[in-house]
Amino acid sequence: MSAPGSLRIVGLGPGGDAWITPEASQFIANATDLAGYAPSLERLPHKQGQRRHQSGNGDELERARHALRLAGDGRHVALVSGGDPGIFAMAAAVFEAIDEGEPGWRDIDVAVSPGITAMQAAAARIGAPLGHDFCAISLSDNLKPWHLVEKRLALAASADFVIALYNPASAARPDRIHDAFALLRSLKLASTPVVFARAVGREDEHISIVTLAGADPGLADMSTLIIVGSSETRLIPRVGATPFVYTPRGIKVPR
Ligand code: SAH
Numbered sequence: 197m198s199a200p201g202s203l204r205i206v207g208l209g210p211g212g213d214a215w216i217t218p219e220a221s222q223f224i225a226n227a228t229d230l231a232g233y234a235p236s237l238e239r240l241p242h243k244q245g246q247r248r249h250q251s252g253n254g255d256e257l258e259r260a261r262h263a264l265r266l267a268g269d270g271r272h273v274a275l276v277s278g279g280d281p282g283i284f285a286m287a288a289a290v291f292e293a294i295d296e297g298e299p300g301w302r303d304i305d306v307a308v309s310p311g312i313t314a315m316q317a318a319a320a321r322i323g324a325p326l327g328h329d330f331c332a333i334s335l336s337d338n339l340k341p342w343h344l345v346e347k348r349l350a351l352a353a354s355a356d357f358v359i360a361l362y363n364p365a366s367a368a369r370p371d372r373i374h375d376a377f378a379l380l381r382s383l384k385l386a387s388t389p390v391v392f393a394r395a396v397g398r399e400d401e402h403i404s405i406v407t408l409a410g411a412d413p414g415l416a417d418m419s420t421l422i423i424v425g426s427s428e429t430r431l432i433p434r435v436g437a438t439p440f441v442y443t444p445r446g447i448k449v450p451r
Contacts, residue, residue, distance in 0.1 A: 205306070207220060324442040
């Protein structure tokens with residue numbers, strides 16, 4: 197029997213070394229094996245003797261099982277994800293694999309190391325749009341039916357949440373984002389602030405602040421996080437600078 201291994205499920209943040217936590221760096225440095233989706237792994241410098249298990253965007257459950265098998269064989273594995281590993285990412289795939297997999301996997305030393313998620317990074321760039329109640333919805337219908345996405349968008353709009361949209365567009369389903377915006381436009385004020393935050397923390401970062409009526413959903417790609425304001429979300433215009441966007445901490449009720 198091999199010595200016990202371990203699995204660390206590590207978030208790298210949205211981009212940039214400054215947004216990688218010291219704990220994440222430590223888990224990566226201590227790992228005998230790094231696993232993850234290729235673009236995430238490419239962000240990490242090569243270390244001598246450390247093995248790399250690179251995978252494509254496909255089967256996340258298989259990627260999770262591979263990491264568990266390595267840990268079961270006594271390896272110390274860091275499985276890396278962009279952003280936070282628990283938000284639309286690998287951590288849930290690992291626990292799903294443990295839940296459905298070999299009983300022995302429950303004994304593996306597993307820990308999750310949080311990261312800054314895309315919506316936090318995007319929010320921080322422009323002000324405080326997540327200052328009051330908000331929700332996060334993935335627009336990808338790979339893992340759920342589209343009618344459920346529409347139902348959640350409609351209910352989030354009617355509950356007046358600020359809405360963070362992950363996975364807004366994919367090459368396979370280019371029309372979904374247009375459908376989502378048509379739905380939101382039918383339910384929310386035309387003047388609602390909308391933020392397209394692309395590649396936050398990376399060299400090609402680009403952020404635009406528009407209104408729901410003026411938004412061009414075609415601008416969103418797979419590296420874009422969209423924040424759709426609530427009826428309370430507002431802009432602070434500035435001369436010669438982009439406006440601040442924030443959602444007040446509370447709703448003013450008449451006394
Ligand atoms: N675990 C990641 C999310 C993975 S889902 C996290 O916590 O951030 C992938 C989606 O996240 C992308 O389609 C995009 O909507 C968003 N995203 C990830 N990194 C981003 C970045 N640097 N800038 C803007 N959006 C990003």
